[in-house]
Amino acid sequence: MTFTFTMTPSDLLLLLPEILLTSWLCLILIVDFSFPRLPNEQLAYFSIAGLVATLGCLAWFDFAGITGTLFSNMFALDRMALFFKMFIVGSTILVILASIDYIHRFKFFRGEYYFLVVMSALGMMFMASANDLLSIFVTLEFSTIGFYILVAYLREDMASNEAGVKFFILGIFAAALLAYGISLIYGETGKLVLSDMTTAQATPGLAIGFLLVFAALGFKIGAVPFHSWIPDTYHGSPTPVTAFLSIAPKGAAFAILLRMFLVALVTFKPIWTVLLVAVSILSMTYGNIVAIAQKNMKRLLAYSGIAQIGNVLIGLATGTKMGSDAMLFYLLTYLFANLGAFAIVIAVSEAIGSEEIDDYSGLGRRSPFLAFSMLIFLLSLAGVPPLAGFIGKLYIFVAAINEGLYVLITVGLINIVISMYYYLVVVKKMYVNEPHDRAPLKVSGPIKAVVYICLAGTLAIGIYPQPVTDWVVSAVLSFSTLADPTASLPVPPVITPFGG
């Protein structure tokens, strides 16, 4: 196998967002080192400016339909990649905005914090385009290195250190699995590019290889049974990092999962549907049931995140175009609701220094704005109309019922009811219980901005989803073998327990 690198300026154009962000990344470091007295907010706004420019560039690409592949198909810039890149950059902007108040807790290296966040975002942007086993490995590790440091950023906090060590050990383990899986797949097929593998024969080596790759990606998205790092890491990390960790890497990993299952393994759909159904059922049920017992808001959101990933996997398990549309849609609703909820956790912990659910008592009296927003975000996560989460869940269920995944839908519906309970316990604390201390809470400007953006997203998608639906449909349309629009039409009635 030979690689020929003949790059033209127009090829370089495809990399423009990444190049832009890379140069900005260097600028952030230079500015930080050259002006040590620069206030932190200004560095944050400086980073955001670069991210906004990147977002604008991506939006222009999406609007103008600029797509293509580079480096012998290693790097694919299709509209799905553009969707996920915008998803990642957007969530990074919100996370940096939400970090501005939190940053004073770090004793050292405040400037480098922004550098690391943007660097991880850059890694994840590459992940969204990875179309080849090698680039999957490289980009995945590239994005994770930033997180290893970020998770342990509270140097004097034992919990944060513990979180860092746990995340690091398990992350390295996942990386090893990934490398092993890749070597097995390459040994069996002799190919590295995902879209070349569609004709591969089912051999035990290939099956184990893909299973290992799936395990590594399952670690990234935090699906049961690869979830064990999630609660402690989420709990110990600085809250903005938790927020970042809970959304952006999952988006990037789903981009790879979509390419892997719907392009490389499309011929083995009946087999992996069963696998994904099982993982999805486990994630939803485990996440929701364990979340009931949580007393800490971050842990609650960690377990609820595991359950939400189970819901997204329903879309993947369908293996249809509609299922993929629904996944993208769901991830977008999850972005707004989850980041919004974490922004409020940050605001509350800044004001009262606690993240225990019990300390949310009477939030409705102390800060009606925060309590109301939290209510909206939690209900969106639970899937209550007219909020975005409801449409997302329904979209996924409709996609799944078209494929006849009855067992999965039944479990998913039951899980909605279970999740309703623990979200409402928080609502009860906020609105029904009386506050321990009646002093009103102060909310800073940047956090307010994040909450307003997330509220707007949650309500707008819930009330009129058509523009977003059109967007995700066109994003999935151009990437896979599922481009045929009839692929999502209902199949003739056949009743089987799992379908497929």
Added chain:
Amino acid sequence: MGDHALLYILFAPFVGAIALIFVSNRQTMLVRGIAAGSAFVSLLASLYLFFAYDHVKGGFQFVERFEWSRQLGISLHLGVDGIGTPLVLASGILLFAGIFVSWHIKDRTKEFYIWLLILAAATIGVFMSLDLFFLFFFYEMSVIPMYLLLGMWGSHTKKYNEMTDPEGLKLRDSVGFILNFGSNSKEYAAMKLVLFLSAFAVAALMGILLIYKYAGLNTFDILVLREQAKLMNIPVLGTTLDKIIWVLIFFGFASIAPLWPLHSWSPVGHAAAPAATSMLHAGVLMKLGHFSIIRVAFEILPETTRELMPIAAVLCMFSIVYGGLVAFYAKDTKYVIGYSSSSHMGYVFLGMAALDYISLTGAVMYMFAHAMATGMLFAMAGWVYDQTHTRDIPSLGGLSNRMPFISGCFVIACMASIGVPGTVNFIAEVMIIVGSWNKYPLQVIVAVVGIVLTLAYLFKMMRGLFYGPMDQKYSHAHDAVSAADRLPLLIMIAVSIGFFFFPMHLYNVVRSGVDPLIAKITRVVPVASQDRETLSVKREAQTGGVPNRPQDASDNASRDTLHASRGKE
């Protein structure tokens, strides 16, 4: 107004709720004014809707349609038929009355009205949805406001605040509040209500999704599905698909109705809720169940409905008797009314189960009539609670000296609830009983026993509250004196009595919705002459109100067909 009446009815409360967000809680009068204003717009539009509905033409009128999601086949398709129209009106009346009933709420007034308006608007949305998705959307949307209204402004049963859980924690602060240690707190009631209704709602959602899939039309539109969906005779798991869907839809929605044995959330929820919420809850929210069954199961699965509706006929007997007996022994005012409501909803199920023109018309009219009667009762129970801070009947008594207006209205409300001639409830009850006698004589006998039970427990409560010796600690209790306090009761009394003397428009409207439905289910053409006989007794004041249907010419012949087909069944 005119053609877009539905949009005004549906969105006026939403607009009011959004406007309230920007008002300060300190400007109490402004808050009340905005709430009352938006409810008034909704009420006016629903009155217009009710009287402008053309019962000769029938069918779905005032239709609005906006495409909402192409990929999922969803459109915001609104429209009312003869069944939806009176229920929209009832919601409008109860919302407007409810705003005034909760005039004296001091704690977080603004938030209270916001959630009340959203609750009412969501309820109204169900009554006018012609799209399965939006029907479910509004249905589910009405549940969460209930949680907050109960949780924040509700009340506990007595002595709850002193109770502790096995670990010695105050029950209020204990995580075990959901386990109900022998008492019903408002938190418990709210959580039970939400979990119960959500659990059954997802069953209904499963049914809706199955309809969507097997119709294969990529649409949730009820009007398309009822014409084109072919769901019959697909074998599944030893039975047929349509039966599974029907059972999911029926029990999914019957839980909110509430049909025995799915009723247990309901009286607890009624009891904990503040007065205006109980009114909306018992008045219209419970009717969402019957309405959704009619709209989804009757419209889309008529054949299966004919086959399986006897299930409702059996369960409704338990509803009636069980609810009545518990109400008789209950010692808490709101429990009595709550159980009486769930008992009375059994009549509606009986009227629906008989699948007869008269009985189904009676059932829909009964929903309307019951909304007024139970609305009054809850409003007054709320007033008594606000004045005395107890709902315990044995500790109350003799309040008629302190509140003559309330006690007078209470007598009228009891009469209405029992179905004494002079109230529209009487007409509806008679129609249910007459309509279902041929098919379900046993159930009719039970229903009559139920009426006697109603009489017993309501009179017992009336005596317990208003007559006999009065405890001196209640000597400061006030009557409803101001216009704002009297207005809601007077409106509901006027509606209740007014429709007894002028029932024909209500009857014609409902009948125009019932006719095509029953004709489709029983495959028997409507017999216009039959209702003329039954109603002739109380229609002396009215003349010539019966719509001229083409079937009128062949009265006798079609009646014979009707009896013949009944014989076959």
